[in-house]
Amino acid sequence: MKKILFFLPVLLLFASACKEKKTSLKDDDKVEIGDFIEFFPETALPFRMDDTLLVKKTTDSALIGMKIFKQFIPDSVMKKDFSNPASLKLYSLARYKDKSKETYLFVKATAGSKRVCYLVVFSDDNKYLNTIPLVKDGFDNSTSSYGVLDKKLQIITYRERKQAGMISSFKRNVYFYNSAANEFTLLMTEPNEEIIQDVINPIDTLKTSHKLAGDYVQNKKNFISFRDSKRPNELSFFVHFEKDKGECKGELKGVARLVNSNLAVYQEGGNPCELQFSFKGNTVTMKETGGCGSWRDIKCFFEGSYTRKKAAKPTTPAGKKK
Template sequence: MRFYHLILVGVLLTYLIACKEKKKQLSDTEPVEYADFIDFFPEIKLPFQLADTSLEKKTPDSLRIGSKIFSQYIPDSVLKTVFGKGAKPQLFPLGKSVVKDGETYLLVKAVTPAKRAALIMVFNDEKFVTAMPGILLNSNARGNDHAVMNMDSRYTITTLRQKTVADGQVLYNKKVYVYNTAGVFSLILTESNDQDAAESAVINPIDTLPALNKWSGDYLQDKRNLVSFRDGRKAGTLLFFVHFEKDGGACNGELKGDAVLGSGNTARFTENNGTCSIEFVFSGNTVRMKETEGCGSYRDIKCFFEGSYTRKKKPVHKNPRKKK
């Protein structure tokens, strides 16, 4: 009897373990909690490398992430920036890596008939923080165009794009990013022999947040240099995001934080437990940014958070006239 009792206990334990390990599907058919969403992504071991050929392989539909569930945890602006307005890419989990007592990195495969991408997203305290494309290629890319991304054991992300041109020369673009405590991916190294390489669009991590304050909006110099403001979490504050590229991309900076509104149309950011301090001065449709204390952790050594930016006009939606 004791032998059969042990067999029964073993069968029950196996059944319970199997039930526990069965992941909840993300097919938009039922509500999904944050823990279920994260659990759907398989663990990856660092260092981790992904090639664009992995995005071409067919993924079982059972692993597809429903668009409603995806948008429940990731802002629409992430997909809109990469694929364009109205695009509905198919979404699949590639993997996850969790920093002990820190952030969670998710890798997502996103595919449309026109493009395919590997997206890297960061969550902290169960909230989305920021995202960037690790690989981005047109679906009709030629066989001589290849892309690879790598995440090392220190969560440094390297992207490499290569193509062979008519004369046999191999052109490449290499970029290295790190996620910083300000909640953005900072570009810390660029290396290329392709002078005509097209730059991807800047992803604004606060783009979809409320913009009711009179100073909230996007202020630009060009598409690669912007200062964006959104309504703060507390009264008397503004949430901001800055991205700039100077000297042909040789000098870059990026920072996200909370600025406290002051008198005289000013706002000031002061880093907690750090030295970085930036002052913003608003005047009409412009904002002037000035680095008042060292922010070297968020930019290259030879450039600063400074300059004047012009507010982007909001689109005017006209009501069509009714026919009499």
């Protein structure tokens, strides 16, 4: 009996050591899904990430090996923001567990001057569900941005930009994770469009040498811009639309693959959103063929026909003959 009592503390100590939280997630480590999730430090809500905090250096102790990351989260969720996810540095920021429901992980991804904080959702039994970018830095001329997961599990994204004349434009979206549909449903959006005269086109300065590249418009607040991409069988695009007197808005930037000479399709792995662009003459017709609710209001869709705008002729410098 004494021998049993002597060895019992030793056994308990050994068992405790086996269950210790991992202090690193290097690619050569053996990691289970439970180890991966618990590597993220617990946090209370609300959790807020500002762009100013996002750009600060994160300690290497929070670094996650890409091979480890890809075991549990598809790297395709980041391809919209980073063309080469394999080159990223990934860090664990925080974790929140909703009682008997989902677990929310906050992941920081960096490459060069670009940084993104992603909100990743896992099920109660630790299965990957979905991902949404919470806040970004280094992608456009945003002057202020932040993301929040509040106590009601509402996801808030905010972005502010400066326009000509120092007028500020902002966009505040509120989402919630819809477990039944496994998507982030947009509850509301608050752009201050009443003081914004023009929509900022983030790809306006890119090249337009492709035969389909150009601006296809209905008016100044309903348009699709196509620009050259890195590959000849792709087109970079930016869509902005406003319907029902501004009550319904949508905006999306991405890269569409040319299926044939008249059809381009936008689709990202791990993302339900899909758009088709059909070209005919000087017209492009857009159709939403997959759920793009994260980029538009609930009661409207990415759809409609747009006419190609004639490119402006280059001006001839004074004193020179044509």
